[in-house]
Amino acid sequence: MAEIILDKVTKRYPDGALAVSEADIQIADGEFIILVGPSGCGKSTMLNMIAGLEDISSGELRIDGQRVNEKAPKDRDIAMVFQSYALYPHMSVRENMAFPLRLAKVDDATVKSKVDEAAKILDLTQHLERKPANLSGGQRQRVAMGRAIVRNPKAFLMDEPLSNLDAKLRVQMRTSVSKLQKQLATTTVYVTHDQTEAMTLGDRVVVLRGGLVQQVGSPQFLYDNPANLFVAGFIGSPAMNFLPGTLENGQLSTGLGTLALSDRVRTLAEEAKAPREVIAGVRPEHFEDAKLMDESAKAGGTTFTATVDVLESMGSDKFAYFTVEGETATSQELAELAADSGSTETGDSGAQLVTRLSAASTAVEGQPADVWFDADKVQLFDPSSGKNLTYAG
């Protein structure tokens, strides 16, 4: 159990590349914190610095109030789970899990009871005498977790521990990791590039981009109040829709037409001294089929008509895709997100709009549909700095 504090922690490689820049993060005792970001954002480097596997160039890392910059990994009392699991191939499952205890010169009886206990928690009891090569991916992952929990460390570090599992198993393991963490109440730092894992697992999420901390907060807060375009685009699936817009007299003109902003949004935008040209962001679930709504409910938003390109029915709701005429929203952050998600390679032209409609919607592919969206849920971003102009945090 420990509190971990990163105080202006920076990692600069000898060739001058800056991997992590002045990260300030306070991780409370027992907290489950997620480091998330696209590849190359510095999340693994940050984890390795906490582990002691990489030197800290400047700044200070404190565990339980004690500076540990100069301490070797083995003296930090932290356990780590690797993406590759890093199981010792020549040892049985039992020996793998007992390894940290053996190194700590724990007596045989205690080793046995601790390994048995961990095996029971992780449902590995019948596999204890097998070698890692003969285990399935999920079992190996559990052995890696077991090796981490047996010695009851101050903190767990997990480096994309579920990335090598297939999709279905990943969802199951996600739940068990979450349960295990709650059960043990051990401070956990978890690295992932998957925003779904970030949203579902953590008490708090740290979004990183190019070595810079973008925003720290609870998953829901990040979803509702992204600090900038990058966080807005990264968190949420399907991603937020971005449209270039013009702001004039409290009216926002976009490819979907002109709408009057709600008082709340207008006030926030004024306070932030919003420029004339902005990028408007709307989450897919803030759209609705206009036919399903009564007139009074429609008052808070605006309705537009467009042809449905593709309609995906999920059973519980329907995703309708539209093409918005005119320019696409452009910013460095959006380009980076697009490159990370691979959507630059699909060759779509024009801005694509994703909307989530009720299952009762009668929209038909290839036919025009009336779609309403909530003016109060619109977020405005500064295209040059990427800052959220309607940030309420």
Added chain:
Amino acid sequence: MSQQTVESGPAATPAEPAPRKGKPALSEGKRAERRLGWLLCAPAAIVMLAVTGWPIIYSVWLSLQRYDLRFPDQREFVGLENYVAVLSDGYWWTAFGVTVLLTVVSVAIELVLGMLLALVMHRTLVGRGLVRTVSLIPYGIVTVVAAFSWFYAWNADTGYLADMFGAQAPLTEQIPSLLIIILAEVWKTTPFMALLLMAGLALVPDDLLKAASMDGATAWQRFTKVMLPVMKPAILVALLFRTLDAFRIFDNIFVLTKGANDTSSVSMITYNNLIKGLNLGIGSTMSVLIFIAVAIIAFIFVKLFGASAPGSDQEGRR
């Protein structure tokens, strides 16, 4: 890996009955493929048999005869008489003892030095290519040439090393001679050992070493408890190659002492009997004995591999 590799190519068709015990039925395509495989291997197999199989059989045949080129008239089939003669002779056993001593000591030293060198080469970040090239120079020099430079270095008159260590004539005494032979062997073949071990080091994933340091292992513990066991197959291959080579040591001894003062290896006395003494019967007997010894060494090592492939439950079962 959780994924199973699925064999491509035509599998048994569903119409066929389930394969019974024994060989599964092969489809036409599979049979043709197998035939092609044999055909493609045939030329190499025939050449191999011609250049290795025949000489082995021929020397076994010679070893069963009394056959001395100085007395060709007395050529006669004598069964195992030559073997009895060689194996009951102190001369053979002295050479055998010297050979085993040279092999064990030099391979042991090479293993330790080679491992150190491999670790240095593996870790070096700057000038990796240069370090590797430099350390390989001894291996690139012709053994006889290197042996002569050692010979002159330890020679009583001209030797700077003999001078430096205040030795009178080290190559005229048994123990100093053996030490110098070992030195020459180690100097020459350590780079080869290092190269093989470096390939083994590359097999140890970085994550494994990181995991071990997170688990609380010191550098030494990481080396002995993780690195060595994981690279054990590579170490055994390196040891096998070097042991087989070292057991057949010839050129260094030939140049340095010519086998004087009981420093002959088995290869050396075989040469003396076969080429110098022109005794084809006894010489062949000795070369067959060397062949058997080498085969036994190889057998022991290969059995060891079989029992030590890391990461399988089948250890020792097949």
